[in-house]
Structure formats: C-alpha cells, structure tokens
Amino acid sequence: MKIILRIVAFSFALVYLAGCSDFLDKDVLGYSTEENFFDTQYKLQTALNGVYDVLQSDMFNQCDWRFGEATADDVWGNDEGMGRSMGELVQFRFKTSNEWIRNRYEINYEGVHRANQVIANAHKVKLAIYDEPSIRGIREILGQAKFLRALFYFNLVKTYGGVPIRPETETMSKLIVPRSTAAEVYAYIEKDLREAAVMLPAIFTDANAGKAGEGAAVALLMKVLMYQATPGERSEKWEEMMRLGEFFVDGKPMNYGEILKFNTYQEEWNDFRLRLWLDHKEWKAEEKEKSSLTTTLRELSTTYSLAYVSVNNRQLNDYGATNAYVAQFYLPGEFCRGSIFEITFNESKDGTGGDLNEGDAIYTALFPNNDIYGAKPMYTREDIVSSLFRGDPRVLTIQAHMAILPDGEMAQLVPGLLFPLKWYTPLKEMPQYGGDNGKNRRLIRFAEVILMYAEALNECGEGARAMEQVNKNRAQANTINGSGTLYVAGGYGYQRDQIWQERRAELAFEWDRFFDLVRQKRAAEVIKAFGLARDNKRGFYFRKGVNEIFPIPQTEIDISNGVIKQNPGY
Amino acid sequence: MKLIKLLQATGIALFVISCEKEVAETPVASITINKTEFTINETMEINFTGVADQVTVFPGDNMQNYDLREQSNTGLVVNKKLFTYAYAVPGVFKVVCVASTHTENAAELKYDTCSVTVTVTDDVTEINRISCPQVRYDEVFAEKMADDNWLMILPRRIKLGTSTPAINIARQRLRFYIPSDSTKVSIDGKSYSNTQNYDLSVPLDILVKSNAGTERPYKLYTVNYAEFASFKLLGATGTLVRNEYDYSTFVMEVTLPTGTDVSNAVPEFTTTAPTEKVYIGDKEQTSGTSAVDFTKDVIYRLVSTSADNPAMQAESTVSVKIRHQ
Numbered sequence: 001m002k003i004i005l006r007i008v009a010f011s012f013a014l015v016y017l018a019g020c021s022d023f024l025d026k027d028v029l030g031y032s033t034e035e036n037f038f039d040t041q042y043k044l045q046t047a048l049n050g051v052y053d054v055l056q057s058d059m060f061n062q063c064d065w066r067f068g069e070a071t072a073d074d075v076w077g078n079d080e081g082m083g084r085s086m087g088e089l090v091q092f093r094f095k096t097s098n099e100w101i102r103n104r105y106e107i108n109y110e111g112v113h114r115a116n117q118v119i120a121n122a123h124k125v126k127l128a129i130y131d132e133p134s135i136r137g138i139r140e141i142l143g144q145a146k147f148l149r150a151l152f153y154f155n156l157v158k159t160y161g162g163v164p165i166r167p168e169t170e171t172m173s174k175l176i177v178p179r180s181t182a183a184e185v186y187a188y189i190e191k192d193l194r195e196a197a198v199m200l201p202a203i204f205t206d207a208n209a210g211k212a213g214e215g216a217a218v219a220l221l222m223k224v225l226m227y228q229a230t231p232g233e234r235s236e237k238w239e240e241m242m243r244l245g246e247f248f249v250d251g252k253p254m255n256y257g258e259i260l261k262f263n264t265y266q267e268e269w270n271d272f273r274l275r276l277w278l279d280h281k282e283w284k285a286e287e288k289e290k291s292s293l294t295t296t297l298r299e300l301s302t303t304y305s306l307a308y309v310s311v312n313n314r315q316l317n318d319y320g321a322t323n324a325y326v327a328q329f330y331l332p333g334e335f336c337r338g339s340i341f342e343i344t345f346n347e348s349k350d351g352t353g354g355d356l357n358e359g360d361a362i363y364t365a366l367f368p369n370n371d372i373y374g375a376k377p378m379y380t381r382e383d384i385v386s387s388l389f390r391g392d393p394r395v396l397t398i399q400a401h402m403a404i405l406p407d408g409e410m411a412q413l414v415p416g417l418l419f420p421l422k423w424y425t426p427l428k429e430m431p432q433y434g435g436d437n438g439k440n441r442r443l444i445r446f447a448e449v450i451l452m453y454a455e456a457l458n459e460c461g462e463g464a465r466a467m468e469q470v471n472k473n474r475a476q477a478n479t480i481n482g483s484g485t486l487y488v489a490g491g492y493g494y495q496r497d498q499i500w501q502e503r504r505a506e507l508a509f510e511w512d513r514f515f516d517l518v519r520q521k522r523a524a525e526v527i528k529a530f531g532l533a534r535d536n537k538r539g540f541y542f543r544k545g546v547n548e549i550f551p552i553p554q555t556e557i558d559i560s561n562g563v564i565k566q567n568p569g570y
Numbered sequence: 571m572k573l574i575k576l577l578q579a580t581g582i583a584l585f586v587i588s589c590e591k592e593v594a595e596t597p598v599a600s601i602t603i604n605k606t607e608f609t610i611n612e613t614m615e616i617n618f619t620g621v622a623d624q625v626t627v628f629p630g631d632n633m634q635n636y637d638l639r640e641q642s643n644t645g646l647v648v649n650k651k652l653f654t655y656a657y658a659v660p661g662v663f664k665v666v667c668v669a670s671t672h673t674e675n676a677a678e679l680k681y682d683t684c685s686v687t688v689t690v691t692d693d694v695t696e697i698n699r700i701s702c703p704q705v706r707y708d709e710v711f712a713e714k715m716a717d718d719n720w721l722m723i724l725p726r727r728i729k730l731g732t733s734t735p736a737i738n739i740a741r742q743r744l745r746f747y748i749p750s751d752s753t754k755v756s757i758d759g760k761s762y763s764n765t766q767n768y769d770l771s772v773p774l775d776i777l778v779k780s781n782a783g784t785e786r787p788y789k790l791y792t793v794n795y796a797e798f799a800s801f802k803l804l805g806a807t808g809t810l811v812r813n814e815y816d817y818s819t820f821v822m823e824v825t826l827p828t829g830t831d832v833s834n835a836v837p838e839f840t841t842t843a844p845t846e847k848v849y850i851g852d853k854e855q856t857s858g859t860s861a862v863d864f865t866k867d868v869i870y871r872l873v874s875t876s877a878d879n880p881a882m883q884a885e886s887t888v889s890v891k892i893r894h895q
Contacts, residue, residue, distance in 0.1 A: 095646060096654070232699075232711060463815025488731055489814035493701075493709030543658050545749060546611045558650040569611040569656040 038121035041137050047118045048141050051148045054111035055343045061362050061441065063104040065378070066090075067159060067550075068511035073530035073539065074388060075378040075509075080538045092527075092542045095554070096570050102553035104159060108152045112166055115149035118142065120168035122277070130282035139277035140211075143199030147212040147220070150192040154224055157185040158515050161549040161567055176560045179552075186228050193221040194260045198291075199276055202298040205311060209335040210440075215300050216341040218248055218259075219444045222452045227519045231459065231496060238459040245453025249469070251301035257293030269293065304446040305337035306476040313337070319406035319426065325480050326397050326406055326421040331429045334440050338447060342440040361431070363439060367423040370412045372401070379417040380509075392505045393480040397421045420509040442510065447473055451503050458495045470499050473506060518548045543569065592673060597622045599669035599682040610692045610750060611656050614665075618651040620682070622669035627653050630663030636685075637664070660692040660752060660781045692781035694750035697788060702770075703745040705737055706730060712790065715881065722770060722792040723884040725817035726842060734812060739792060741767040752781035773878050791882040796846035796872035798822060798888060802838045803864070804830060808890070818886040822870075828894040832864035846874045864892055 038044050054060055070077050071090050081087040088094040094101065122142045127134045156163045162185055164177035180188075196217040204211040222244050229237035244259075246252040256262070265272065269292070273279040278291050308316045308324035316327035316336060327333045334342065368374030380388075380398065389395035398418050403411040407426035413419055425439050454469035471486045478484060487498045500520060504513070517523040524544035531539030546569030556564050600620035608614055618625045626645035628636035635643045645668060646653070657663065666685045672678060700712040700720050705728070712722040724742070727734045745764060746755050755762040756777045768774060770792035778786045795818050801808035803824045811821040826832065839857045841848060848855045849871040850862065862868055868890045876882035 097647075097649060461816070467815075488707075490730065491705070491708035491710065491728065491815065491817060493703075493705075493711075494707040495815070497707070497709070543611065544751070546656065546658075554649050557652065557654075562652070566613060566654045568613055570613065570654055 035124070038117075038124045039126050041125060041127070041134070041141070044118060044122060044125055044138065044141050047114070047121070048145055051111060051114040051118060051145060052344075054107065054114060054152075055148070056345060057107065058362070059103055059107045060111070061343070063100065063107060064155075065362070065366070065511045066100055067104060068514050069509065070378055071527075071539075072513040072517060073526055074384055074504075074513050075380050076384075076534075077378050077538070078376050080536055091536075091538050092547045094551075096551040096557070096566065097554040101550050102555060104550075105156070105553045105556065108155045108159075109166070111152035112149055112156075113170070115145045115152065116166060116168045116170075118145035119149065127282075130280055130284070135277055135280050135283060139199050140201065142277055143196045143217075144212050146192040146196040147200070147217050150189045150196070150217075150220060150224070153185055153189045153192075154220065154227075157182055157189070158227060158518070159550050160552055163552075164564065176563050178560075178563050179565060183228075186224060189224050190221065193217045193224065195276055197221065197259050197297065198256050198295075199278070202300055202303050205335070209311075210342060210344040212341055214298055215248075215303060216444055218244055218300065219340050219446075219449050219452075222248070222449065222456075223444075226452055226455065227515075229459070231455075231520055232492075234459065234461075238456050241452065241456035242460050242462070245449070245456055245469075247297065248300045248449055249453050251299060253299075254297045255293065256291065256295045256297065259297060260293075262293055303337075304340060304449070306446060306450060306473060307337060308333075308476075308479075310336050322396070322480060323406040325394065325477065326424075328445075329422045329442060330406075330426055330439060338445055339442050340446055340449070341444040342442050344440050363423050363425050363441075364430070367419050367421075367425070368413065369405070369409070369424065372412055372414050374414065376414050376417060379414070379419055381418060385418060388508060389505055390501070391485070392477065393483050394477055394505050394508070396480060399424075422509050445507075445510075447476075447506050448503075451499060451506065454502075455496070455499050458492060458499060461492075463489065463492065463495055466495055466499065470495075470502050474502060477506065523548055545569065592678075594671045594673045594678045594680045595621065595623075597669040597671040597680050597682040599667050599684040601667045601684060601686065603665075603686055603688070606686065606688045608657060608688060608690045610658065610660060610690065610694075610752075614655050614657075614688065616648075616653040616655075616665070616667070618648055618653070618667065618669070620669050620684075621671070622682075623671045624669075625651070625653075626668045626670075627655070628666040628668070629655050629657070630665050630688075631657055631659065631661070635664075636666035636668075636683075657688075657690040660690050662687060662689050692750050692752045693784050694748065694753050695778045695780045695784050695786035697746055697748055697776075697778060699747035700790060701745045701747075702742045704743050706735060709745075718786070718788045719879070719882070720776075720788060720790045721876075721882045721884075722790060723818075724770070724792060724794055725812075726794050726797060727812065728817065729812040729814045739771050739794060740769045742770050744768055744790075748778070750781070754779045773876070791876045791879055793874050793876050793882060793884045794842070795884050795886040796848075796874040797842045797886065798870075798872070799840045799842045800838075803890075803892075804832070804835055810888075818884070820886065820888040822888050822890045823893065824890065825893045825895055830894065832892060834861050835864055836861045841872065843874065845877065846872055848872055864890060 038047065066086065066089065069075055077090055079086040080090055082091060082093065085099040088098055089100050119142060122138060125138050162179045162182040165180045165185060165188055166177060167174060197214050200212065200214040200217060203213040203215055222241050225237045225241045229235050229241070243254070247254040262269070270279070273291065274281065279288065308328055310316060310332065316324045316332050318332040319327050319330070328336055328338055333339065365375060366377060368376050385395060385398050398420055399405065399411050399413070400418050401411055401413045401415040405411050405424060405426070406421065407428065409427050429439060450469050450473050454466045457466035457469065467487065467489050474486055487502070503516065514523070517526050524542055527539040527542045531537050531542065549567055551567050551570035552564060557566055598620035599622070600618070602617045602619055604615040616627060625648040627648055628634050628639070628643070628645040630636065633643050634645065636645070646655070664685050664687055666683055669682045671680050700722070701709050702722060702724065703709045705724060708728070710722070710724060712720040715721050724739055725737055727736050743764065743766070744762070746762070748755070756779070757768065757774050774790040776788040776790055778788065797820065798808070798810060801810070801822050801824070804826060806824050806826050808822040808824040811823055813819045836858060839848065850868065855870065870888040870890070872886045872888060874884050
C-alpha cells in the first residue's frame with residue numbers, strides 16, 4: 001500500500017511541476033498562422049501553386065481520361081470487365097459507391113478548396129509599395145485562382161450535374177452544403193471566368209508560360225456557354241458565344257462591361273475594382289490605372305494561331321514537316337501559338353528526389369511503346385479510325401505496331417491495336433525516371449475556339465461565316481499531306497454535322513469525347529450503338545436521361561445525412 | 571494481492587463478454603419505401619429500419635432477381651441504411667431486402683428477408699422533335715404548332731456546290747425524338763420505320779403509343795417554301811439565286827440596259843404553286859398589275875399555305891437585285 005501511495009504522490013508532484021512551466025503560453029515565432037500565411041505576394045503565389053498542383057496530380061488526369069475518353073466511342077479499353085470499378089464505370093453499370101466516381105468528385109473539390117484559399121485570403125496581402133506592378137501581381141494570382149476554380153467546378157457540373165458550391169471560407173458549423181442547381185453552378189463558373197478575363201494578361205510567356213491568361217478564361221467561358229446551350233435551339237448562350245468568338249477570333253473589340261455583364265451585378269463599380277485588385281485604397285491617385293466599364297479587353301486574335309508554329313512563329317518541323325501537327329503535342333509545341341492552356345509537367349532538373357511538379361507516366365502508359373505486353377489501358381481500332389477520320393489527313397496520327405514514329409523510332413506496340421500519336425512521347429523527350437510524365441497535357445487549344453465559334457455561328461443562322469471558320473481549321477489540317485478537301489456549304493443540320501465531324505477529328509483522343517457527346521444531346525444514341533456492336537456490350541447499358549450525368553458519390557450522401565440529394569435515376 | 575484479484579476479475583469479465591458474440595443476433599428485415607409506383611428512371615428510396623450487420627437489396631430486375639439468386643443473380647449492398655435505385659425498363663418487380671447477422675469469422679450466419687412489389691410504368695407519349703434526317707445531307711426539323719400539329723417546311727431545291735438538286739417531298743425519311751425507347755410510333759395506321767420513305771405531300775396521321783398503353787395522336791403537315799417559277803421585269807428574265815445556308819432566302823437577279831427607268835415597273839411573275847401568295851410588306855402583289863419602285867431595295871414576301879390546314883404556312887423572301895449593263 002505504501003508503494004502505491006508513493007507512486008500516486010510522485011505522479012501528482014510531476015504533474016504539478018510540469019504545470020508550473022509557462023513554456024506552453026509563449027508565442028511560437030517563425031511559424032505560419034492563418035493570419036499571416038497569406039500576407040505577402042510570395043505566400044499567395046505559393047498557395048496558387050498548390051491549386052495548379054491539383055491539375056498535375058495523377059488522380060486528376062487519371063479521372064479525366066477515364067471519364068472523358070474511356071466511356072465513349074473512340075476507344076476500346078483493357079479494363080472493361082464488370083469485376084472492377086473501372087469496368088463498371090465504362091459499362092454504365094456502376095454502383096453509386098464506385099471508386100472512380102468518388103475519386104473524380106474528391107480531386108476536383110480538392111482543387112476548388114485550394115482555389116478558395118487563394119481567393120478568400122488575397123485581401124490579407126500587404127505590399128511594400130502599392131504601385132501598378134505590385135498590385136497587378138496580386139490581381140493576376142487572384143485571376144488565375146478564379147480561372148482554376150471555374151475549371152474544377154466545370155468538371156464537377158458536367159460530370160455530376162448541380163453540385164454544392166462550397167463557401168470560400170470553410171467553417172466547422174457549415175461543413176455540409178446542399179447541392180445547387182446546375183444553372184446556379186454554371187452561373188458561378190461564368191462569373192469567375194468573366195472576372196478572370198478582365199484580371200489577366202492576354203497570355204503569359206517565357207518563364208511564366210503555363211499560367212492561365214485571359215485567352216484561357218475566354219476560351220473556357222465559350223465552352224461553358226456551349227455546354228448550357230442546346231443544338232438547334234436559338235438562345236442567348238449561343239449568341240454570347242458567337243460574340244466572344246468575334247472578339248477572340250475576328251478581333252472585334254469587347255469592353256469590360258460587356259464581358260462582365262456588369263448590369264447584372266449588385267456591386268458598385270468601385271467596390272468591384274477593389275475586390276479584384278483593379279484598384280487599391282493605398283494606390284496613389286496620380287499613378288492609378290483608370291479602368292472602367294468601357295475599358296477594352298486585351299486583344300486575343302493576334303495572340304493565337306491555327307498554324308503549327310511556336311510562340312516565336314517558328315515552324316514546328318522538329319520531327320519533319322509532315323509531323324508538325326503532332327509536334328504541337330510534343331516538347332517543341334509546348335506553349336505554341338495553337339495552345340491556350342496546358343497542364344505543365346516538368347522533369348526534375350537533377351532527376352533526384354523532389355518530384356513535386358510531375359505526374360506519373362500517364363502518357364507512357366497510354367502509348368506503351370517497347371512494351372508489347374504492356375497494360376494498354378485504352379487503344380483504338382481500324383473500324384473506329386475509319387469512321388472517325390473519314391479520309392481526313394489527321395488519320396496519319398494513328399499508329400500501329402512496327403510503324404515509324406515521328407522521331408524515327410520503330411513502334412513496338414501491341415500487335416493489332418492502334419494508338420494515337422497525341423499520346424506518344426518522343427524518346428529524347430522521355431523523362432529520365434520511370435514514374436515521371438515528360439510532356440505537358442494540352443487542355444484548351446485554339447482549334448477548339450475556332451470550332452466553338454463555328455458552331456455558335458451556325459446555331460445563330462450565320463451559315464456562311466460558320467463555314468469559313470470550320471474550313472479554316474480543315475485547311476490547316478490539310479497541310480499535313482497537302483489534301484485539298486474542304487467542307488461543303490449547306491443547311492443548318494448539314495453544317496452542324498460537319499462541324500461536329502471536324503471537332504471529332506481535330507480533338508480526337510484529347511479526353512473530351514464523352515462530354516462532347518452529352519452536350520450535343522446524342523450520347524445515348526452514339527454510345528448505345530457503339531456498345532451494341534461489341535461483344536462485351538460496353539456502352540449498350542447507357543441509360544438515356546440518366547447516364548448523361550454520373551451519381552453523386554454515395555459517401556457524400558451518407559455523411560450529409562440526406563442533405564445532399566442523389567441524381568434522378570440512381 | 572487485491573490488485574491481482576482485481577486483474578483476475580477483469581479478465582473473467584472480458585472473457586464472458588467475448589463469449590457473448592458466439593451467438594449471432596437475430597436479424598430483422600424491415601424497410602420503408604417512398605412509394606411503390608414509379609416511372610422509368612424515377613428514384614426509388616428504401617430506408618432500412620430493421621436489425622442487421624449487413625443489408626442487401628435485390629431490386630428484382632435483370633440479373634438482380636432474388637428468386638434467381640442461385641443462377642448468378644446478385645443484390646446490391648446497402649450503405650448507412652439508405653438505398654436508392656431506378657428502373658430502366660417497365661414492369662412489376664419484387665424488391666427483396668436481405669438482412670443478415672453473423673458471428674466472428676462468419677461461423678454462424680442468420681438471415682431474414684422482407685419484400686415489396688413495385689410497379690414501373692413507362693407512359694411517355696411526348697414527341698420532342700420531328701425531322702427529315704436526309705434532305706440530301708441536311709437534317710430539317712419540323713416546327714411544333716398548336717394542338718399537337720407539326721409543320722415541316724422543305725425546300726424544292728437546294729444549292730449544293732455548283733448544282734441545285736431537287737428535293738422530293740413525296741419520298742422523305744422521318745426521325746422522331748421521343749424520350750422513351752419503349753414508345754411506339756405508327757404513321758397512317760402502320761408501324762413507323764426509320765428507313766422507310768414517306769409521302770409528305772399529304773398530311774400524316776401520327777399515333778404515339780406509350781408502353782403503358784396511352785395513345786396520343788399528332789398530325790404532320792408539310793409545305794414547300796414558295797418560289798418564283800418565273801420573273802420578268804421590263805422584258806428581261808430574272809434568274810433565281812438560292813442560298814446554301816437558308817432555304818427561305820432567295821435573290822432574283824435581273825439585268826437591264828443602262829439607263830432603264832425602274833421607278834415604276836410592273837413585273838410579271840408566276841409562283842411554283844397557284845396557292846402561293848406574293849406580298850411586298852403587307853400589300854399583295856399581282857403579276858402584270860402591281861407597279862413597284864425598283865430604285866429602292868425590294869424584298870418580296872412569298873407565303874405558301876397547306877391546302878389541308880390554312881394555319882400551316884411557310885414564308886420565304888426574295889430580294890430583287892438589278893444590274894445595269
């Protein structure tokens with residue numbers, strides 16, 4: 001008993017002595033807190049890098065090719081059995097607890113969350129000098145965060161329909177947010193992109209190449225409008241798209257008030273300028289840049305080009321003139337005149353450790369050269385290629401086993417299967433280490449802007465102008481082999497089909513086919529027909545009116561205790 | 571010593587507690603369902619209210635039929651007591667809920683089941699759109715009019731490159747955009763086929779029948795855009811120029827000697843059908859009678875009307891372009 005008493009007494013003494021120390025009460029110096037983390041431009045830039053990091057993550061890109069390409073009719077997959085989550089997904093016979101459906105949801109919300117951190121905290125930045133370059137620096141960081149947030153929400157809304165719009169500042173009392181409607185989410189995305197367009201320079205170049213500029217914001221805004229419009233139904237969305245195309249492609253001036261639709265704002269212009277760092281209270285009046293609603297947007301029509309040339313207008317002939325088209329997707333074509341926004345992957349300079357800025361070898365896996373027994377996650381086939389290209393010169397970008405690749409290498413692919421050169425990485429551009437991704441992913445290209453513009457023109461009854469745009473893109477593609485075939489003028493439906501054909505050929509294998517079919521309102525028709533012709537019926541189980549959007553992940557429904565409602569049909 | 575006794579007592583207590591799980595709890599299968607009659611793709615919500623370690627639901631449709639569980643049919647696992655589902659095909663389905671409990675390592679398994687019968691109906695009779703999908707390479711959509719009437723307007727000819735092929739109104743395919751694949755369409759009493767050519771020169775009676783048996787009649791009228799079959803101005807014959815993109819817009823080119831006075835000219839014209847009316851603005855024009863001032867831009871408005879229903883009209887415009895030489 002004495003021993004027990006002694007132990008108890010000793011323990012009390014120990015606790016008492018420790019409690020006397022006041023080291024717990026001292027301020028910790030040198031650490032970041034919520035208050036000071038965002039107080040300089042450098043720190044805000046660090047937070048923005050964290051947003052770009054989501055784009056570079058394996059998961060983001062893995063989800064993009066799975067949903068955008070593997071579910072549609074341009075490829076066959078190697079993982080289409082019903083025993084795995086991927087097979088269930090592409091067969092449209094999944095449960096709401098499918099892991100890829102959850103993964104895509106989570107990774108895009110990760111991006112939203114990180115972008116929200118930048119946007120909500122930008123006002124905490126204190127500058128040493130409040131002059132134009134310093135204020136512009138913050139404005140551009142904020143503008144990029146808005147673009148990226150819009151990109152993540154766009155991925156979410158086109159995949160799941162209306163999703164919860166997270167508050168910019170998260171609080172413990174409001175962790176569960178009900179879903180907004182798809183229209184509300186689209187309005188939120190549009191607002192971000194409109195504001196980003198007035199905040200960003202036309203393009204970032206040199207050391208800053210890869211950052212999203214005004215071109216990326218306007219191009220994505222056009223796409224977001226297109227996804228809200230219905231082919232064959234004249235609407236404001238088509239008309240605004242056409243107007244944006246006139247600005248982007250034809251150089252018809254557009255001012256801040258017009259792109260912002262500022263007449264719909266509840267905010268005063270001066271408050272708006274302060275919020276977006278177009279102005280600052282500390283900025284001396286005599287140095288101020290006087291932007292107003294009539295300020296003209298920075299010109300884009302001369303910034304980008306359909307020609308296969310670098311940013312310095314050098315021909316992309318590094319792999320020969322006939323390979324200039326695919327060179328757009330290789331190292332010489334990074335940030336070329338036809339590329340508006342890319343996900344940047346950089347090989348570590350020393351190749352050791354620090355692989356912070358790289359994805360995994362997604363493209364190497366998708367184009368398994370020198371690995372004839374490789375995993376080949378997706379591939380295409382002769383019958384698909386012939387219906388996809390229909391004699392178009394871009395068919396030359398499809399390669400089979402034993403073909404000579406653009407860099408002179410011999411293709412050692414799985415015999416009998418076809419692979420697009422857009423996925424290939426030339427040998428000398430391959431990353432030094434196996435798990436790295438050596439080339440950037442093109443996310444928005446000028447060719448798509450041209451084709452979106454053409455489609456909007458056709459929908460607005462401007463057939464002749466639509467034909468001019470679509471043939472402009474086709475004529476550029478004809479330079480691959482000197483073909484002279486162009487599209488023929490015709491009525492609305494004929495033109496629409498030709499524009500969609502040109503979109504399919506130009507943007508093939510860029511992981512967007514499924515969503516394009518959905519927004520064209522013909523996903524069920526095309527994917528079911530594709531599935532019917534296959535032994536494993538992949539695609540035949542697509543349910544019209546349901547599978548155009550995927551279910552909200554079951555975990556989200558569960559943890560919200562029913563606040564988050566499931567999509568109809570799931 | 572007391573400490574040792576205390577430890578012994580705790581050990582026995584833990585042992586007894588662990589032994590308790592040797593017998594599985596009795597499962598109770600019990601569910602609530604939001605309703606028992608659904609339409610296609612409508613969400614069914616089932617809440618599990620019983621007792622179980624695991625809950626599975628067999629919705630009863632293809633490959634998920636409880637009665638065929640020995641033939642590879644499977645159920646779906648229920649998470650957090652909430653299960654949502656929707657049927658893709660109409661029918662009557664037996665939804666079976668299986669509640670199970672088990673001991674460690676599933677040495678003992680107990681089941682309980684309950685079921686509910688749901689009816690899924692498909693009653694779609696709405697036509698979203700009707701089109702002629704092969705007007706040469708174009709797809710031309712009909713316009714939705716009042717009282718379930720549809721109006722298709724076709725060109726007589728189209729401009730395709732350098733040629734102007736005729737469009738045969740009596741031999742056109744049709745395409746129906748209907749939200750349900752189970753809905754059946756018949757035309758003039760015969761089953762619709764997407765590869766059959768239909769004579770659109772007469773109105774078609776379209777009957778749409780849903781899977782549930784509801785019938786809804788529609789009528790499709792077709793008219794051509796009116797055109798000038800001939801046009802003469804002060805002795806000169808005009809040439810009709812078509813628009814590749816818009817079948818309702820034409821240009822009439824007339825070449826006259828330089829200096830000809832066209833301020834009060836009386837054109838002579840015929841239209842492609844006698845029922846077609848010609849206007850400038852709202853004023854009807856008569857061939858060989860109505861004088862027009864061609865020094866200004868002149869746009870004729872031509873209106874064609876269905877012989878079977880005067881509300882079915884198509885309007886085209888012809889702008890006159892005079893060249894002097």
